[in-house]
Structures are given as C-alpha cells and as structure tokens.
Amino acid sequence: MDGYDTYAYEPFAVTVDLAVLTLREGSLRVLLVERGEEPYAGRWALPGGFVQPDESAETAARRELAEETGLTDASGLHLEQLRTYSEPGRDPRMRVVSVAFTALLADAPEVRGGSDAAQARWMPHGSARALAFDHDRILADARDRVGAKLEYTCLATAFCPPEFTLGELQQVYETVWGTTLDRPNFRRKVLASPGFVEAVPGAARLTGGRGKPAALYRAGTATALHPPLLRPTPEGRPA
Amino acid sequence: MDGYDTYAYEPFAVTVDLAVLTLREGSLRVLLVERGEEPYAGRWALPGGFVQPDESAETAARRELAEETGLTDASGLHLEQLRTYSEPGRDPRMRVVSVAFTALLADAPEVRGGSDAAQARWMPHGSARALAFDHDRILADARDRVGAKLEYTCLATAFCPPEFTLGELQQVYETVWGTTLDRPNFRRKVLASPGFVEAVPGAARLTGGRGKPAALYRAGTATALHPPLLRPTPEGRPA
DNA sequence: TCAAAAGTGTTGTTTGTACACCCATGC
DNA sequence: GCATGGGTGTACAAACAACACTTTTGA
Numbered sequence: 001m002d003g004y005d006t007y008a009y010e011p012f013a014v015t016v017d018l019a020v021l022t023l024r025e026g027s028l029r030v031l032l033v034e035r036g037e038e039p040y041a042g043r044w045a046l047p048g049g050f051v052q053p054d055e056s057a058e059t060a061a062r063r064e065l066a067e068e069t070g071l072t073d074a075s076g077l078h079l080e081q082l083r084t085y086s087e088p089g090r091d092p093r094m095r096v097v098s099v100a101f102t103a104l105l106a107d108a109p110e111v112r113g114g115s116d117a118a119q120a121r122w123m124p125h126g127s128a129r130a131l132a133f134d135h136d137r138i139l140a141d142a143r144d145r146v147g148a149k150l151e152y153t154c155l156a157t158a159f160c161p162p163e164f165t166l167g168e169l170q171q172v173y174e175t176v177w178g179t180t181l182d183r184p185n186f187r188r189k190v191l192a193s194p195g196f197v198e199a200v201p202g203a204a205r206l207t208g209g210r211g212k213p214a215a216l217y218r219a220g221t222a223t224a225l226h227p228p229l230l231r232p233t234p235e236g237r238p239a
Numbered sequence: 240m241d242g243y244d245t246y247a248y249e250p251f252a253v254t255v256d257l258a259v260l261t262l263r264e265g266s267l268r269v270l271l272v273e274r275g276e277e278p279y280a281g282r283w284a285l286p287g288g289f290v291q292p293d294e295s296a297e298t299a300a301r302r303e304l305a306e307e308t309g310l311t312d313a314s315g316l317h318l319e320q321l322r323t324y325s326e327p328g329r330d331p332r333m334r335v336v337s338v339a340f341t342a343l344l345a346d347a348p349e350v351r352g353g354s355d356a357a358q359a360r361w362m363p364h365g366s367a368r369a370l371a372f373d374h375d376r377i378l379a380d381a382r383d384r385v386g387a388k389l390e391y392t393c394l395a396t397a398f399c400p401p402e403f404t405l406g407e408l409q410q411v412y413e414t415v416w417g418t419t420l421d422r423p424n425f426r427r428k429v430l431a432s433p434g435f436v437e438a439v440p441g442a443a444r445l446t447g448g449r450g451k452p453a454a455l456y457r458a459g460t461a462t463a464l465h466p467p468l469l470r471p472t473p474e475g476r477p478a
Numbered sequence: 479t480c481a482a483a484a485g486t487g488t489t490g491t492t493t494g495t496a497c498a499c500c501c502a503t504g505c
Numbered sequence: 506g507c508a509t510g511g512g513t514g515t516a517c518a519a520a521c522a523a524c525a526c527t528t529t530t531g532a
Binding site: 443448 | 510512513
C-alpha cells in the first residue's frame with residue numbers, strides 16, 4: 001500500500017457476496033435470493049450487500065445474512081473468506097469490488113425474504129444456474145474450495161449440528177464429494193485424527209428410525225487434519 | 240450483491256498489497272519497500288498501491304510490482320490472491336480495503352526503488368518485522384499459506400527457474416518448511432506424482448560446482464498433488 | 479425374525495521411512 | 506583419492522482398502 005500522495009484514487013463500491021451452503025435431504029443446497037430490481041431483476045443471486053463505512057467485510061457478511069434471510073451466528077454459522085472479485089464490468093452500472101465468503105450451516109432453517117430480496121430459498125447446488133452477475137462462478141469456486149478443504153481441514157463438522165453421529169459426518173463427505181466411502185475405514189480415520197471429533201460420553205441417538213443407536217460426537221479443537229482424509233481418486237484425475 | 244436502491248454507499252479506496260517471496264542463499268526472502276511518506280514514513284512495507292478504475296486487482300498487482308520494483312511477468316512471476324483485509328482503522332487516515340496477493344519468484348533479480356518507494360530490498364523473512372500498517376500479519380498469512388500449499392499443490396515449482404534439478408526443488412520445501420527431507424524418498428514421491436515435473440531429456444547441470452551433474456526437469460501440467468507431499472509432523476502438532 | 483444402521487475384526491496390499499550403497503564430477 | 510552432490514536398492518513398519526462379521530434397535 002503506497003502512493004498516498006496521489007490522492008487521485010477512484011472511489012469503489014465494496015460489497016460482500018455469500019455462498020451459504022448446507023446439507024438437506026442428502027443434497028448440497030445453496031441459499032439464493034431473488035432480485036427485486038434491475039439489473040438482473042427476477043434472477044436468483046447470492047445474498048450480499050454493501051459494506052458500511054464502520055465495518056469489516058466479515059461484519060458486513062454477517063449483518064447482510066441476518067438482514068436478508070434471518071440467519072444469525074447463533075445458528076452455528078461458519079464464515080470464511082473465499083476470494084475477492086474485482087473485474088471491471090462485473091456490475092453493469094458501476095465499479096464494484098466484491099469480497100466473497102463461503103458460509104457453512106448445519107441445519108437449514110426456513111428463510112424469509114428480507115430488505116432487498118423478494119424471496120430467499122434453499123436451492124439444490126446442481127440446479128443453481130444462470131445467477132445474476134458473476135455469481136455462477138463464485139458459487140462454483142465456493143464448492144471447489146469446500147470440497148478441497150474437506151480433505152485437509154476439519155471443515156466437515158461445520159455442516160453438522162453441535163452433536164452429531166459419525167454417519168452424519170460421513171454423509172457430509174459423501175454428499176459434497178459425490179462419492180461413497182467405506183464406513184469402517186472412515187470411522188477409523190476420523191477417530192485416529194486427534195482433535196477432529198470428541199466423544200460425548202454416554203450419548204446416543206437413533207438415526208434412521210431403525211438400527212443401532214449411534215454414539216454422538218462434538219467437533220474437536222483441531223482445525224487442520226494431519227494426515228488428510230483424501231477423496232478417492234476418480235480414475236484419470238491428473239493427480 | 241443487492242440493495243442498489245440504497246445508493247448511499249460509502250466510497251472506499253481499494254488497494255493491493257503484495258507478499259513477493261523468493262529463495263536466495265537458502266533463505267526465504269520477501270520484497271519490501273521503504274515508505275517515503277507518512278504514515279509510517281521510513282518504515283518497511285509490502286509493495287502495493289491503488290487499484291485504478293479500469294483494472295482488476297490482479298492487473299493492479301502486476302502493474303504496481305513493475306512500477307515499484309521493475310519485476311515483470313516475464314520474470315516467471317506466479318501471482319495468486321491471498322485474502323482481503325478490510326478492518327476499519329487499518330489505515331489511520333481513510334477507509335482502505337486491500338486485496339493481498341502472494342507472489343512467487345524463481346530468481347531474485349536486483350530491484351530498484353520506484354515511483355513511491357524510497358528503496359526496495361529483498362529481506363530475509365525472519366528479519367521482516369514491524370512493517371507498516373497490518374503488513375506483518377499479511378506476510379505471516381502469506382507464509383502460512385505457501386507452506387500449506389506446498390503440501391497439496393505443485394506450487395513449489397513457482398520458486399524454481401524454468402529448468403531445475405530435483406535437489407533445487409527439495410531445497411524449496413526444506414527452506415519454506417524449515418525441515419530436512421530424505422533425498423531418495425523425496426525424489427521418488429515427486430516422480431510418482433503425475434504432472435508434477437517432467438524430465439528434460441538429456442539435460443544435466445552441475446549444481447554445487449562438485450558432484451554428479453543433476454538431471455533437469457520442467458514444471459508439469461498438474462496443479463494439484465495427489466497424493467500430497469506431507470511435511471514431517473513436528474512432534475506435538477495437534478495433527 | 480427380519481431389515482437397517484452402528485460398530486469391530488482381519489487380511490493382503492500399498493505406501494512410507496530409514497537407511498546402505500553406487501555413480502559422476504572437481505579438486 | 507576424496508569430498509560432494511546425484512541417483513538406486515532394500516527391508517522393515519505403518520497405513521490403507523476391502524470385506525466379513527457382530528451388535529442393537531424398530532417393525
């Protein structure tokens with residue numbers, strides 16, 4: 001950061017965009033809002049909005065999410081920067097630099113439209129297409145990032161409620177990666193990763209209505225996963 | 240991105256900051272410039288500057304780097320977004336949102352001061368402290384990110400010239416991680432990763448003036464590393 | 479008694495690690 | 506020759522994948 005002598009800087013609008021992801025009925029869903037105004041009126045878009053003068057992008061992201069959809073931190077929201085999109089022309093009317101975030105949520109509460117959004121909806125990731133602005137790309141980037149981070153971080157627990165079963169945790173991996181995993185091996189790997197999950201003593205829960213009740217776990221204190229939980233190599237991946 | 244009806248947005252200045260890293264004489268160096276003006280006059284800082292109205296942050300990053308230090312893309316520059324720093328108050332005078340980049344460079348050409356920089360210098364990573372603004376933190380984040388990405392991407396080749404030996408590649412890992420690696424095993428892992436490096440047929444080069452000439456390799460086409468090249472776990476890491 | 483889901487055991491293969499050892503070059 | 510750095514081989518151990526098997530629940 002330099003060149004303060006040249007105060008001939010151009011003012012930019014700074015916004016945040018949020019790719020809010022959750023799992024529901026075995027599919028990855030993204031929170032979308034329908035735009036009420038031009039440009040892209042009537043099109044679906046990622047929630048977001050302007051950063052206010054007194055707040056950071058992170059603060060703005062949480063505020064916008066609450067305003068537009070009613071989701072708050074209390075809902076167990078995991079928020080993390082994705083990247084910043086700054087191409088000139090990404091907004092047809094003005095120069096907008098947008099800091100994009102990925103947000104992960106355990107349960108998908110019903111959402112309502114808010115201030116600027118006509119309506120808000122959980123859309124299956126696959127059917128979220130032709131979004132406003134460059135949101136298709138942001139969403140694709142978010143999904144890629146999340147898929148990759150499942151391998152070498154404890155991120156998967158962010159998709160789970162405070163107490164969860166190993167089966168639920170496995171479903172996170174399977175849904176995001178679109179693969180199936182061997183249950184015994186998955187369980188062993190997770191339990192062998194110190195700090196990934198910790199057992200809730202004595203607790204158990206029935207999952208599918210049938211079957212043996214599953215032991216409950218909480219997210220551990222670790223954030224990184226060593227060794228990583230690699231996804232099965234789909235034949236022909238450049239590796 | 241929503242809420243265009245409320246045109247009461249606040250103008251922000253948008254800048255780029257660059258953590259330009261290279262290896263020289265077995266140590267990790269970062270490119271710093273000495274600030275000519277207040278605030279932080281006389282302090283070292285990461286190179287960077289304002290994003291112009293007609294350019295993206297990526298374009299601005301390349302331009303600033305060329306202006307302040309004379310480095311160009313032709314020098315084999317690898318540029319990639321780190322994250323965006325947007326806390327209010329990170330610049331004492333005005334609201335500045337900064338998109339930070341990590342840049343990796345093979346050789347460290349001599350650098351000259353430029354437009355706004357009194358002088359530019361390659362500083363050993365360890366002795367770069369008390370930088371202007373929040374640049375200490377940006378630099379630390381950059382180093383962490385690079386260290387992590389060495390494990391599961393082909394990023395290490397970005398520190399190497401177009402043709403390099405496996406010994407040089409290994410030194411990249413050892414220097415950034417601050418560890419030593421077993422040479423035979425390192426070689427095997429690298430060669431077993433399809434697309435990481437490709438042999439330059441028949442080529443060889445003497446490295447230390449002594450010893451057997453080493454075969455030369457080029458960066459391959461892959462960007463991800465499957466399986467990853469994990470750094471040896473320093474005893475007591477949370478795993 | 480059956481199906482479903484959790485959890486344990488076992489086995490063969492792969493991978494990783496820690497070495498010892500040979501090769502080519504400059505001094 | 507010898508020091509230096511490149512390159513190969515090997516043997517033991519750890520990790521992984523696949524799959525059989527037991528346990529506990531609801532219907």
